[in-house]
Amino acid sequence: MTRVGVIVFPGSNCEYDALCAMEQLGAHAELIFHSATSLGDVDAVILPGGFAHGDYLRPGALARFSPVMSAVSDFAAAGGPVLGICNGFQVLTEAGLLPGALQKNRGLTFLCQSTTLIVSSTRSVLTRAAQVGQELVVPINHFSGAYTCDDATYDSLVVHDQIVLRYRDNPNGSRDDIAGVANETGNVVGLMPHPERAMATLLGSADGRVLLEGFVGLGATTR
């Protein structure tokens, strides 16, 4: 059984939701507090949504200094699957594990709404079970979700097929409709939408399963 560690920073709030989603998919999930210096025996890591350290300074800016983050960096460098959702994505960009940055939404308000994502690449631990061009209904829930990067970084993202998800109808002003990106090797992925919130038709959509099943399925194997 895949063992997934869900990192909890003070101020995180989607850790329970990530845990529930993993367990629904048959994985074993455990919470790892930010003060931990080791990840223990996990096959995959999720940085969940929320407001780590209150988003003080800017989202993710303080969380990158939490003790657990050096263990996460080592895990990622060794090829371990790492997924950052929403605030977790912001943390990964601040920590330098993913390129680019997230800035305030175009309309300067928080947005909680359904979006339709288009899978742009399957070369990542999150999208490998999906099809390129597949449309997935997954909600967003953020104030600072507009993806941005300089031109050189953007060109590199395109060249290395690192843009994994795009919005069909860009809600927040993200560059090139980007909703999620991976690192060059595809084992670290961040996205602003919440696939763990799209696990059941009772709650509006089950399309998030396509993404998270791929993520969990990968955990037991090595890349």
Added chain:
Amino acid sequence: MSSTPEPLHRALGLTDSELDDIRRVLGREPNPLELALYGVMWSEHCSYKSSRIHLKRLPSKGAHVLVGPGEGAGVIDAGDGIGVAIRIESHNHPSAIEPYQGAATGVGGILRDVFSMGARPLAVMDPLFFGTLDDARNRWLVEGVVAGISGYGNSVGVPTIGGELTFDQCYGANPLVNVLAVGALPTSRLALAVASGLGNYAVLLGSSTGRDGIGGVSVLASAGFSGEDGAASLDDAKRPSVQVGDPYEEKRLIEACLELLDLGLVVGIQDLGGAGLICATSETAAKGGVGMDVDVTAVALREVGMQPYEIMTSESQERMLAIITPENLGAVTAVCDKWEIRANVVGHVVEPTTMSDGTTVGMLRVRNGFDGEILAEVPASSLADEAPLYDRPRERPSDLDAVHADDPTEDEPVGDANADLLDLLVDPAWVYRQYDSQLFLNTVVGPGRDAALLRLAGPGLPASQRGFAVSTDSNPRWCALDPRQGTALTLAEGVANLACVGARAKAVVNCLNFGNPEHPEVMWQLSESVDGLAMACEALAVPVIGGNVSLYNESGGRDIDPTPVLGLLGVVDSLVSPPPGWNWREGDTVVLVGHRRAAGAHPFPLAGSRWATMRGRRGGRLAMFEASLLVSTFDFITDEVASICAGVTSDVTAVHDVSGGGLAGALAEMAAVTGLGVNVSRLEGHGELFSAFPGRFVVATAHAEAFVARASAAGVPVTILGNVGGTHVRLGALIDVAVHRIGARRSGALEEALELS
């Protein structure tokens, strides 16, 4: 403390006769610190001194009620070992002055009420009332309040699942910002705000204490805005009484407190809200019948030079008071260290004092060091429970007969019904898109529908297939015309909203927003409203398990319309499928369920309807609250939808309550969200289109014959209205509008009015 020549007690909001009461309690002159303590604890906001004699008339009992009014929150037994806690409050005056922080700290305060019961907060709702949006200051208030709720609520990690948005000129200088919170707990974790165990410690958890919010309850919440131009003239003077919120501190405080309760490390726990530390210490001591020594030097301070009265009455946010045994101090400190929150022992539970007549009294002593000088010494219960009760004069407004006689049902001409329909509809999505409404994976029906419906699940709860539904309802136009009938009808409206999502009403909490209680007309409105609520609660078998009273909502001498806001909590026993919502389908038959015509003088009363209000007609007579007509209809709809939620296949495809926008408004909303038109041929004029009285539902069915048969068997009247289909909403001879026009107008109306688009 004050450089004005007026006596100290008056500057603190106490009357001369209240000063005499204090002298009698103490048997001596109070010192200035003691006066300050009474000033906040005997404020209208803390003591309910003008309303308590009326609130006693509300029914609060029920076999499923675990905790009724008087605690941090009411709690019901929802089954499966799960208790559901609910509470509603106002943060009106702070929000009028500083909308972002006023609204934000309103959210923070209500959450502490809920988790002080041991419940994890799972949902927030925000009923909001503002002046009309043609005024720039009102637009500023709307944006600020919504941003404050969004900024605090999202960050603190509790979904905001709905609310209400009302605009009326009477709220111009005095907006209403109410907030309701729901939490859930394993019933074994239920915690109460009581101090017991001699030698136990009172530990102040959370934020440091500053000068923010001093006098919030007495200066701000218990007086009106007297300036001729309303709140604006008092902005600067009163702004220091508004507290500042920190959702990150609150989030860690929630996690720490729930962990302390889970580990059984706490004897009693209470939040620090209005009146701060003096309120929490005196109330817990009074409930436990014990004394408490409070050391002001043990309180962690945010600024230097704070006086004891400031430390005791500060309303600094994100603080809790836990009563613990001394041997658990180490374990408590360890949990607090983990969550990076402060924990300081600021009080000791001590024996009650034996008086000269042999009775024992739990004394609240404020000390300079636990062994140091006694700065204040008063009976804890005199602060917490023994404020004077006032039966203030009541008088029916002298103009009410004239208001009733000015009835739009009788003489308001029909005009352009198409244009009126377009003007009626406002989609509040601009507001609720700014709220995280989905956290915890529970939200089955989110904001913008009849009621919110959530799975009853969350961290640490026993497994359950149940769901809970919440709705907030108010109708100040109804209540201005007739506070008794209006409040009763408002409760009916709330129960109807719950029925639309298949939930049976289990409890109600009320937030009674009224004007100045020193005006006899306002006290008459309050008393009538309480009687109407009591009557309707009895008739619909829903107990009142908590509430809040907000008085002095006035500006420039004009009181707001009576605005009782009711928060309803319902339970769905099995929630495995979503309720039908408004999703009717091409070819469905559209049926009106419930009595087509109102009980009372007029079959289609327009008094108090949104249509009449829009045309400047604020008079007339309401429909009567007829319990027997309502109960069978509510039960039928609840059963129909609950069976769909339980996974049973049904011919019913859509259910919507007919409310303020009338039948035309309900049908147009359903058309707007589905993009499908509707054709209704027979209608009795514009009265039937726009009349607003509860107890009626629009249902769409794929099999009309079967549906009508079930309704007949249940003894519920139904009227077949027409069919779903086409590109237009066609209602009788009066309305013919394209669905896309309705949709565009409805979704853009709010942003346009706010001048954002």
